[in-house]
Amino acid sequence: MDIAAGPHHSVFISPEKIYLCGRNSNYCLGLGDDEGPHALREIDLGVTLTEKSTVCTNGHCTVIREGIEVWIAGTVPNATFQTFTLVSERTAMFSPLSGNALCRSNCNKLLKVRHGDDDFVVPVHKVTPDCPTQHYEDVEVTLANYKGVLKYQFSSGRCTWQPVLLCVSGILVSMRCEDFHVSEDGNVILLACLSPVVLDHGALYSGRFVLVRRNPVHRKSNDFPNPEPCDYDSLGVILMLEEIPGAVVVTSFARSPDGQNLIFVTNSSTRFLLRAWKSAEYEQLSKKLSTIQENKVKLDVCIVNKDHDKTYSIGTLLRSRYPKIDSQLRLHGAVWISDIAQEAGIESCLCLNILSQYLLRHEDIVMKGSPYDKILKSVLEGLNGAIGIHLREHNKFYQLGDVITCLDDVAVKKDCVLMSEDGAEFWFNRQWLELQSPYFGVAANYQTIEDVPRFRLYASADQIRRTLLAIANPSYFRHLLLEEILDLLSFLDYYLLHPLLHDALYVLFEKINEFNVTSVFEHYKLFPQLRSFLMEHFRQHSHLAAWWKTSAAAPLELLRDIWYKDKEMECVKAGITQFGDLSCTDRVNRFTSIFAGPFRAPHSKPDTYDHWSDYHEEDVLQLLLGPKHRDSVELKEAVLEYLHSDMFSPMVDSRMFDSRMYEPAEIHAERMDLFEEADREPALIRVIHVDLAKI
Structure with a gap:
């Protein structure tokens, strides 16, 4: 049985019941003001609570949250649980909120309203809209967020609830309302989502409520007689909005009553999508080579995952990431992930998944933030000992092994030379280059005089060095700045290094947001050959191009391509x-x-x-x-x-x-x-x- 209490309430939660005890100063003993015991009041919720249910309480009421449902005991509070205010002197138990994810509110009062034949508890606010003409003055409307639809009701004259029209930058649009706040001067902050599906975030818009007259259906003329003061049937309420720059993926916000201060929580960068690095798919890359070149590629190590699926790789590449590989090889160069886990003494699913990501996908970052971080760290320490690498702990993630930042640390046979425009020379492995791009295989066939192939490239020394380091370790891109990745895109495309281009774009879309996405828009305009790659990534992260402010800077071709491709x-x-x-x-x-x-x-x-x-x-x-x-x-x-x-x-x-x-x-x-x-x-x-x- 879980116990939670505040200065005046005690709540006892059992698997099927909630017991409330009023005005207790000592919830452990259940004593009232006169130190006499209070009888518990039983409330049947009709559902089974789980361990994820939470209880918030204060001097006026108690709120129990279970999933998307909410139960309120006591007087109805504001929805900000830390700052309940007294709305009604009457103590009552309201029915569950219908989908709290659609009815959350930071600053608006929760009231019980009549909608159709049902009663609902919704966030409401009273406001006096602006009027572009002088036909209506001091008209007061009540606003309510009803199941994601912002609705209004005139305080007098009309009893039904009507949807508020939403206008962004002059366009009437449909959006799902997540939350709203009206300041003392009538300015509105709306947290809304373009998606008809319930999401855990939205965008912030700023604007004002305005009255607008509807055209009568039975007449085409716009000449409108002045209505009676009580006649509101021909009126509509519209919310004129502009998007707040930088607030496009907002999970919550708070605002002062005077509207002068606004704070919001946002994660506007793209979501992290776990994919295999394209440049590390050696089996797929080798199949694209000619028969003569394919015979030269030595995929001499076979990695067997927990499902006994086999993946072939290059041994020289694996040895830099897996120093103890030779001691754990089976017949025919096979490495079993289960053997490594057994040597580490940790044969859990977590251990096997981390090994698969590291050896097969070349993913060397494990994110923190789990309640089981201590267990995760012990697992990683055991794996690092079995593999023979170091574990680096950062603020938000663990780094498996050391990132190679110098070409001298790449332990591989170096049998070709790449020359930059300023004459700098870089020795590297020809086989690795030919795997990544057909350009180097064709160019090497035309060189019969030199003992080793020499490739003169139209690129700077930094571009060549960063590219070679990314071939040796694809996650090296994550250690580059945004402008450094952008500087590489045209070079990677020009020399047909498309697997590396995919890797670079993958990391690029982890770094960009609506503040710096215009730099990628410029590349879409300047390099037509990159458009297919960029468009595909923008389609996966479409919010970067589709929001109102950023779409104004986006190339028209990009928006068209995203729309058509979708x-x-x-x-x-x-x-x-x-x-x-x-x-x-x-x-x-x-x-x-x-x-x-x-x-x-x-x-x-x-x-x-x-x-x-x-x-x-x-x-x-x-x-x-x-x-x-x-x-x-x-x-x-x-x-x-x-x-x-x-x-x-x-x-x-x-x-x-x-x-x-x-x-x-x-x-x-x-x-x-x-x-x-x-x-x-x-x-x-x-x-x-x-x-x-x-x-």
């Missing part, structure tokens, strides 16, 4: 050979998790979307142009043309789509430069429309 991959997964048959499939809609889709109200028809033309023209002009641009005739004509056009018309081939959902107006790649004027604040709407037929 649709092509969906066809492959669905078993469709022709791209045009996409509309006949049950899509996963991964595209909507990359780029924001057009705004669609929840539970509406699949082809029903909100567009600016659905709202009063005068209000829309005020919102998109702002007070400093409202008198510009040129800008007003551009916006009116945009409002009256069919933004989501089918493009390229009508067979590609069965709805306007996939119209890449959401790509946000085409900028309207005429909106940018010197010494003037730019208009809000910068991105209008991109037509693939014109690309």
Whole structure:
């Protein structure tokens, strides 16, 4: 039985029940203010709790979290567990929050609200929206995050909850609301996610709530009579947003009530994807050589993993990473991973997996952060003794062995010379070079005069040295700076060192984020031959190119390629050979998790979307142009043309789509430069429309 308590509550959790005891100053004895015992109150949750359940308590209430569900005992608190505030004097037990992952909040009060026929506890906040015209003043609305949808309800006049329209940089988009905060002056911070799937992060946006009038359905005229003060049926609430730079992968945030201070937790770099280094796949590389060259390659060591799968490798390369290999070789040059684990005295799955990653994938980094770090360290120390290498402990990871940073430490036969543009010479192994690139095998065949092949390369000495060290140890790329990796890309591609190019890009995408991704955009423009490699990595880490601020700097070709490749991959997964048959499939809609889709109200028809033309023209002009641009005739004509056009018309081939959902107006790649004027604040709407037929 777990016990948790605060100044006024005790909570006793059993596998199926929760027992609450009120206003205890001594939870161990269960005594009240008069030192008399309090009877425990039993509450049946209807679920079985696990060891991962947590209990938070303070002077007013107790919150029990189990997975994505929350139970509240006592008065309803704010959702920030450290700073509960009293909302109601009435003590009550509320029903479980419906999916707490969709209803979390840092600063908003949790209240019990009526939605349809059900009662829900959701974060709410009351706000007075701005009004672009003078038809409505001091209209108060209540905001609520209901299952990831930001909804509003007028304090008087309308009882139903309606979704708040979301506008980012002038485009109406659909996003999942994770959390929001409204400051005292009405400024809003929204934590939202583009993906329709629940994720553990989102992006931060800043903006304001604004009232906008809807066009009546039964009439086309925009002439609108002034409504009665109590008539809110023709009103909508829209949240005008701009993305906060650098806050695109945010897990949580906090903000002061006055809105002057904002702090958020972010990990904007790409996720770590464990893959084999391409330059270390010697079996695959040898198969691409000619018959004569393939016979020269000596894959003389066979590594057998825990599943008895065999992988052939080069013995000279392994000896630098595995000094004790000769003492553990079996017949026919076989090394069994289970033998190494047995010698280390640790035959656990953890031990076998680390050995497989180290010997087969050349992965020499083991991350920290596990609750079992002490066990992990003891396992690594035992393995290092069995292999014959050193263990280096860093702040966030363990390093297996020493990273080779000098070519003199590469223990291999050196039978060729590489010369840089400034005359520097580097001796290296010809077989290793020919494995990595067909260029060196062909170039060596044309050299009949020299005793050893000499390759004159159009590269600096640093580029050649770093490349050779990466061949000897692929993880060497991780010890280079971002600019040093970028400097290598064109050289690796020019000399057809594509396995190393894959390795470099793999590490590159571990280092870049939305702050420095523009440097990679420049390489996409300058080196067309790199585009296929870069596009594939960007597709795996699409958030780097798709967010609003970074997409403004991204090449239009890159965004188009990511979009097209993603649709092509969906066809492959669905078993469709022709791209045009996409509309006949049950899509996963991964595209909507990359780029924001057009705004669609929840539970509406699949082809029903909100567009600016659905709202009063005068209000829309005020919102998109702002007070400093409202008198510009040129800008007003551009916006009116945009409002009256069919933004989501089918493009390229009508067979590609069965709805306007996939119209890449959401790509946000085409900028309207005429909106940018010197010494003037730019208009809000910068991105209008991109037509693939014109690309």
